Amino acid sequence: MSVIADPIIDPKRALRAARIAEFKSFARRFMRNPLGMVGLVIVIALLVCAALAPILATHDPYLPALSDRLAAPGAEYWFGADELGRDIYSRIIYGSRLTLLIVGLVIVTSAPVGLVIGAIAGNYGGWVDRIFMRITDVFLAIPKLLLALAFVAALGPGIVNAALAITLTAWPPYARLARAEALIVRNSDYVNAIRLAGASDFHIIVYHIMPMCLSSVIVRMTFDMAGIILTAAGLGFIGLGAQPPLPEWGAMISTGRKFIFDQWWVATVPGFAIFIVSLGFNLLGDAMRDLLDPHLRQRR
Amino acid sequence: MSENLVEIENLRIAFPREGGMSDAVRGVSLSLGREKLGIVGESGSGKSLTGRALLGVLPSYAKISVDKMVFDGIDLTAASPKLRRSLRGGRMGMILQDPKFSLNPVMRVGLQIVEAIRIGDKKLPKREAFKQALAVLEAVHIRDPERVFSLYPHELSGGMGQRVMIAMMVVREPDLLIADEPTSALDVTVQTQVLSILDELVTRRGMGLIFISHDLRLVSRFCDRVIVMYAGQIVETLRADRLNEASHPYTRGLLACLPTIDGPLDPLPVLQRQASWLEARP
Numbered sequence: 113m114s115v116i117a118d119p120i121i122d123p124k125r126a127l128r129a130a131r132i133a134e135f136k137s138f139a140r141r142f143m144r145n146p147l148g149m150v151g152l153v154i155v156i157a158l159l160v161c162a163a164l165a166p167i168l169a170t171h172d173p174y175l176p177a178l179s180d181r182l183a184a185p186g187a188e189y190w191f192g193a194d195e196l197g198r199d200i201y202s203r204i205i206y207g208s209r210l211t212l213l214i215v216g217l218v219i220v221t222s223a224p225v226g227l228v229i230g231a232i233a234g235n236y237g238g239w240v241d242r243i244f245m246r247i248t249d250v251f252l253a254i255p256k257l258l259l260a261l262a263f264v265a266a267l268g269p270g271i272v273n274a275a276l277a278i279t280l281t282a283w284p285p286y287a288r289l290a291r292a293e294a295l296i297v298r299n300s301d302y303v304n305a306i307r308l309a310g311a312s313d314f315h316i317i318v319y320h321i322m323p324m325c326l327s328s329v330i331v332r333m334t335f336d337m338a339g340i341i342l343t344a345a346g347l348g349f350i351g352l353g354a355q356p357p358l359p360e361w362g363a364m365i366s367t368g369r370k371f372i373f374d375q376w377w378v379a380t381v382p383g384f385a386i387f388i389v390s391l392g393f394n395l396l397g398d399a400m401r402d403l404l405d406p407h408l409r410q411r412r
Numbered sequence: 413m414s415e416n417l418v419e420i421e422n423l424r425i426a427f428p429r430e431g432g433m434s435d436a437v438r439g440v441s442l443s444l445g446r447e448k449l450g451i452v453g454e455s456g457s458g459k460s461l462t463g464r465a466l467l468g469v470l471p472s473y474a475k476i477s478v479d480k481m482v483f484d485g486i487d488l489t490a491a492s493p494k495l496r497r498s499l500r501g502g503r504m505g506m507i508l509q510d511p512k513f514s515l516n517p518v519m520r521v522g523l524q525i526v527e528a529i530r531i532g533d534k535k536l537p538k539r540e541a542f543k544q545a546l547a548v549l550e551a552v553h554i555r556d557p558e559r560v561f562s563l564y565p566h567e568l569s570g571g572m573g574q575r576v577m578i579a580m581m582v583v584r585e586p587d588l589l590i591a592d593e594p595t596s597a598l599d600v601t602v603q604t605q606v607l608s609i610l611d612e613l614v615t616r617r618g619m620g621l622i623f624i625s626h627d628l629r630l631v632s633r634f635c636d637r638v639i640v641m642y643a644g645q646i647v648e649t650l651r652a653d654r655l656n657e658a659s660h661p662y663t664r665g666l667l668a669c670l671p672t673i674d675g676p677l678d679p680l681p682v683l684q685r686q687a688s689w690l691e692a693r694p
Contacts, residue, residue: 238472301513307469308508309528309580310501319527323518 141403148399154392161208171199173206173359182375192377195367200377203359204385210271210360211389214344214353215337217275218282223333225279226286231321233287234294235313245291248284256281256339257346264352271360274353278343282336286329293325331404334397338390345386361386417588417620418444418466421480425461425644428473436474437461438644444588448614448621450631450652452666453641459624462641463590466622467506468496484587502532504588505581510597511573515565521576522561525549525583532584548583549576552609571602575609582613589614590622595630607634628655628666640666643690662689 142148161168170190177197185192191200233244251259256278263277297303303320311320347353348362356363361382368379425437437458442449451459464470466481468488481488483504488496508514516524525545530536536544542561549557552575565573574594581589591610595603611634614621625631631638632655640648640663648660658664665683 301508301510302516304469305506305508305514305577305580306516306524306527306531308467308500308506309584310497310499310531311527312497312531315531320516 138403142399145399145402147395148402151392151395151397151399154388155396158208158212158389158392161205162212165205165209169199169202169205171202173198173203174357182371182378184375185377191381192375194364194378195371200364200381203364204361204382207359207361207364207382207385208389210354210358211341211344214271214275214278215340217272218278218340218344219333219337221275221279222282222336223286223329226283226288227290227322227325227329229283230287230290230292231294231317231325234291235298235317235321237295237298241291244287248287251281251284252288254281257343260343260347261350261352264347269352269355271354271358274344274347277347278340281343282340285336286332289328289332290322290325293328294321297321297324327404331397331401334393334400337393337397341386341390341393416443416445416482417484418442418622419480419482420462420466420478423462423465423478423481424476425458425465425470426475428475433475436644437465440641440644440646442639442646442649444620444622446587446618446620447637448611448623448635450623450625450635450638451641452625452628452631452638454626456643457641458644459626459641460592463506463592463622463624466588467500467504467590468493469500469506501528501581501586502584503586504590505584505586506590506592507574507578507581507594509593511565511568511570511577512597514577515568515573517565519564520562521565521568521573522546522549522563525576525580528580529583544583545579548579551582551613552576552579553605554579569602570598571606574598574602574606578606578610578613582617582619585617586619588620588622590624592624593626594623596625596627603630629670647689661686 142152175198177193180189180193180197182195183189183193183197189199189201191204194200194203229244229248233241259281260274260277263280264273267273267277298316298321303316306316306320344353345360345362345365348360348364349366351363351366354360354363356367364382365379365386368375368377368382371378372380420443421441423437423440424435426433426435436456440458440462442462451462453459461470461474465476465478466483466488468491470476478489483499486495486499491499515521519527522542522545525548526538526541529541529544530538533541546557546561549560554560554572554575560568560572560576565576568576574597578594589610594610595606598606607630610621613619621635623631623635628638632652635652638650638652638655639646640650640658640660642662648658648663650658650663655663656667658667662683662685665681668681669683671680
């Protein structure tokens with residue numbers, strides 16, 4: 113019994129090997145999903161753009177060059193220049209940072225909030241459940257963009273406020289989802305078993321119910337990203353999201369709107385950026401769900 | 413301190429149903445010392461509910477009324493939920509039926525035992541809790557506890573899972589252990605193994621055991637006393653070795669249904685239920 117001091121050294125290694133093997137098989141199955149790969153490539157490209165923006169950009173995204181106002185796409189300005197002569201390509205590249213910032217802020221705030229509320233509501237049931245779920249119903253009843261608009265109008269325009277407003281509209285689906293999972297889990301025998309061992313409600317929710325809700329919440333998160341990007345762009349377009357001169361894609365479309373017939377590239381290029389990135393997140397989320405959901409896996 | 417570990421008098425449990433209440437347990441009284449008490453009865457006779465009522469883990473919509481429910485001198489009817497929670501696990505434990513469902517599928521089994529230990533004693537250092545978990549795994553006759561410690565429940569066989577479950581419940585050495593059909597999900601050879609482990613733990617640590625089962629023969633072999641329940645009532649209390657002297661027609665009917673290896677090859681008699689058994693007993 114010399115091993116007793118370190119009980120899990122060897123199994124740990126075995127487990128790591130098993131995990132690597134599992135990951136490899138996951139990667140193989142993922143590779144066989146062409147659309148998922150497309151999504152993955154788009155998302156990785158977005159991350160690379162955001163990370164290497166200063167290197168990839170050919171111009172300063174903020175520096176106007178009035179002599180090149182509304183220049184057409186060409187060797188100097190790959191995607192043309194906007195109404196102040198700023199390079200649209202560079203602005204798109206820098207804009208990916210803002211997009212990721214908003215998506216990240218919204219995801220890290222809304223998913224945990226929804227998870228906690230849903231797990232609590234599902235675990236306790238009764239009037240706690242009823243109150244929480246009626247609140248989420250109120251939020252769900254109002255169109256997302258409209259609600260976000262109202263919040264931004266109240267909070268004041270700005271990128272952080274936009275993220276906050278989107279968060280306030282994005283958590284209810286998570287709460288619903290987590291509640292549904294919690295309802296299943298809370299009556300399961302192993303939750304009963306730990307309750308029989310004397311665990312408190314808090315302990316049960318945090319260590320036994322939330323982990324079980326996590327998988328569906330994560331899948332839902334990848335789907336939500338596209339929606340968040342669109343909402344953020346929508347807010348930017350109306351002028352309530354990122355403020356000029358920030359190269360936010362929605363705001364860029366908004367300024368390009370005036371020139372749409374003569375200088376189409378000013379509005380079209382950021383529009384394409386939004387379209388491609390949303391598509392990428394959707395394809396990736398779709399592939400993730402197909403691969404991670406055991407029910408779907410068995411059907412094939 | 414009374415000599416009896418558990419006293420229950422006139423326990424009634426009812427569940428609301430459309431248009432009234434349906435009674436599940438109707439006036440059960442029992443007492444338990446540091447012994448092995450078997451409760452047998454068919455499905456729905458209120459065996460498990462009685463055990464759960466004692467632990468205080470019935471769903472909130474169940475209506476419970478009891479004249480007296482005492483555990484080791486503590487009046488459970490007056491105890492706060494907090495006190496009852498502190499009793500669970502530390503002073504009384506319950507082993508559930510199917511290890512497939514009663515262990516968290518995404519948690520290593522060793523950590524689940526550690527969790528049970530640390531719920532009881534939050535100040536216990538992690539290393540100490542790990543050591544205790546390994547020791548208790550060894551106590552339930554698991555070879556190579558270090559390996560089993562870091563397995564997930566789906567990697568265990570049914571018998572192993574049930575032993576882990578038992579380990580989780582006995583690790584804090586409760587005074588009362590309720591085993592709710594601990595062996596019915598297991599096959600016969602594993603059954604005896606699990607029972608002998610249970611017997612060893614109960615005898616060595618001097619626990620009171622309530623063994624809920626529907627296997628009459630198993631109970632008569634394993635327990636000191638047997639309570640026979642039917643439709644939420646106790647119809648008979650017997651010494652386990654005198655099960656054959658049962659006087660109530662229900663018990664006799666159950667016994668008659670058991671096949672014997674050298675008995676006649678005629679079809680076994682079918683249990684004939686009588687409406688009079690449902691009537692309230694004095």
